[in-house]
Amino acid sequence: MKRPSSNARAGWTLIEISLAVLLVAGVMGKAGLVMNSALDLASDETASMHYEDQARRTIDRIALAVMGSDRGTLLPQIEEVHSSSLRYSFSLGLEDGEVVWSAPEQIHLDDSRTQVQWRENPDAAGERKVVWTDLVSPLLEGELINGVDDNQNGLVDEDGLSFALEGERVIIRLTLRRPEVGGRTVQQTVESIVTCRN
Amino acid sequence: MLLPRALRPPRAGFTFVELAVVMTILLVALLIFSSTMSGVAQQRAVNRENAVAMEAARNWLEILRSEAFSAVFASYNSDPSDDPNGPGTAPGNRFEVAELSPAPDSPDGLQGEIVFPTMTIPVDGLQLREDVIERGLGLPRDLSGDGVIDDRDHSLDYFILPVQVRVRWRGKSGTRQYQIATQLCHFNKA
Numbered sequence: 001m002k003r004p005s006s007n008a009r010a011g012w013t014l015i016e017i018s019l020a021v022l023l024v025a026g027v028m029g030k031a032g033l034v035m036n037s038a039l040d041l042a043s044d045e046t047a048s049m050h051y052e053d054q055a056r057r058t059i060d061r062i063a064l065a066v067m068g069s070d071r072g073t074l075l076p077q078i079e080e081v082h083s084s085s086l087r088y089s090f091s092l093g094l095e096d097g098e099v100v101w102s103a104p105e106q107i108h109l110d111d112s113r114t115q116v117q118w119r120e121n122p123d124a125a126g127e128r129k130v131v132w133t134d135l136v137s138p139l140l141e142g143e144l145i146n147g148v149d150d151n152q153n154g155l156v157d158e159d160g161l162s163f164a165l166e167g168e169r170v171i172i173r174l175t176l177r178r179p180e181v182g183g184r185t186v187q188q189t190v191e192s193i194v195t196c197r198n
Numbered sequence: 199m200l201l202p203r204a205l206r207p208p209r210a211g212f213t214f215v216e217l218a219v220v221m222t223i224l225l226v227a228l229l230i231f232s233s234t235m236s237g238v239a240q241q242r243a244v245n246r247e248n249a250v251a252m253e254a255a256r257n258w259l260e261i262l263r264s265e266a267f268s269a270v271f272a273s274y275n276s277d278p279s280d281d282p283n284g285p286g287t288a289p290g291n292r293f294e295v296a297e298l299s300p301a302p303d304s305p306d307g308l309q310g311e312i313v314f315p316t317m318t319i320p321v322d323g324l325q326l327r328e329d330v331i332e333r334g335l336g337l338p339r340d341l342s343g344d345g346v347i348d349d350r351d352h353s354l355d356y357f358i359l360p361v362q363v364r365v366r367w368r369g370k371s372g373t374r375q376y377q378i379a380t381q382l383c384h385f386n387k388a
Contacts, residue, residue: 011211020217031228038235045242056249168264193257195264 047180051135051188055176058116058133062107063194065090065118066170071196073101079166084109084159086170087122091198099198109161113138116161116174136160137177141189170194243370247298251365251376254295254310258363259380262312267384270361271353274312277324280353298367301375313362315341325351326359334379335360343384357384 012020066074068090075087085108089101106122109115114136120128137160142151149156153173155164164171172194177187212220262270272280273288281288293310300307315330315337328347330337338347343357364377 024221035231038232042235042238045239049242049246052246052249056253169260190253191257192253193260193264195260 044180044184044186047178047186048188051176051178051186052190054133054135055174055188055190058176059172059174059190059192061118061132062116062172062174063192065105065107066172066194067197069196070101070198071168074165074170074196077165079164082155082158082162082164084113084161084163086163107132109136109159113159133176135176135178137175137187139175140173141175141177141187168195170196240370244374247367247369247374248376250295250297251367251374252378254293254298255363255365255376255378258293258310258312259361259378262361262363262382267359267382270359270382271314271326271356274361275314275316275324275326275353279323295365295367298365298369301366301368301373303373304366309365309367311364311366313364315360322351324353326353326356328352332360334377335362336379336381358382 066086066088069088070091073087073089076083076085085106087104087106089104092100092102094100103121106117106119108117108119110117110131115134116132116136118130118132120126139145140151140153140155140158140160140162143155143158144150145157147156155162158173160175160177162173164173170193171191173189173191175187175189177185179185262274265273269282272282274291276291278286278288278290291312291314292306292308293312295309298309300309313335315327315332315335317325317327317330319325326341327349328338328341329349337360339358339360340347341352341356341358341360359382360379361382362377362379364375366373366375368374
């Protein structure tokens with residue numbers, strides 16, 4: 001009786017399997033790297049959006065407060081100089097034909113230079129205080145303490161929150177900044193121009 | 199001697215077809231994942247563009263609001279010859295939004311434009327008109343406060359000034375536009 005040829009047996013040789021394993025491992029490794037970097041990027045973007053949202057929310061609150069105020073009551077009054085603090089009173093409406101003004105309020109950077117604080121009756125007995133954000137960068141994005149206008153916005157060595165008066169307008173700039181896991185730093189800068197309405 | 203096929207024990211391992219199916223499923227999963235990620239990234243970019251355009255438009259409206267009311271039209275229209283401090287001295291009707299790329303059809307590489315209800319008359323030049331049909335600005339309407347919609351130039355006696363701030367840019371998903379309209383009034387600070 002004739003024995004069938006052994007060539008007819010199915011299956012892979014060791015070399016074939018090794019090559020297949022190597023190829024699969026290579027493809028999976030690359031896919032893993034791509035997924036990892038995509039997730040890192042997504043995480044950075046999520047953080048960046050989160051801070052941008054927070055920055056816009058904060059600057060909108062500041063803008064709304066300044067909008068209702070009288071340009072003549074703003075402190076400091078000096079144009080061409082920036083400040084990290086602004087005092088104002090805003091209009092509550094009319095009574096007997098006269099504008100009724102609110103108690104004095106202040107928006108400023110606190111001593112740690114990282115918090116934007118809103119204060120009502122600042123430095124008085126009935127002072128109220130609310131922290132609007134605690135992620136403020138020590139300096140505005142692109143700025144260094146060197147007496148030079150590094151970020152070319154017309155201001156020198158400005159803080160992470162800065163108010164600049166220009167005629168009837170108040171230009172508000174805010175940079176939020178936070179180190180993330182992995183040594184990366186996420187920062188977001190927003191700018192708003194507001195005209196005092198009263 | 200070989201056993202008949204039916205009596206042979208089942209052989210362990212994957213067939214080529216099984217492996218191919220698994221690889222295909224993995225590949226499809228990867229493609230779905232990567233397309234989802236890229237879609238999310240694109241949506242974020244679009245949201246960011248919107249926020250930048252909106253902020254720029256709002257800022258320019260505030261700039262217009264802060265100007266002397268009677269000089270707004272002359273300072274921010276497209277005609278440099280009527281600028282209050284001499285021809286070519288006012289900002290004009292175009293502005294830059296640095297964080298956005300200009301649209302391909304931008305005539306000067308700028309992204310922003312301020313639009314008033316105007317008409318260009320061959321001899322007289324640019325006129326502020328009440329009889330322009332411009333729904334986005336609420337026209338036609340009385341701008342001078344005399345209760346009549348006429349066909350005269352009201353650039354020197356307007357009481358209400360409709361204005362539209364438009365930002366047009368080349369975005370991640372093609373050419374895009376954001377516009378905001380309001381009416382400036384004489385009883386604002388002049």
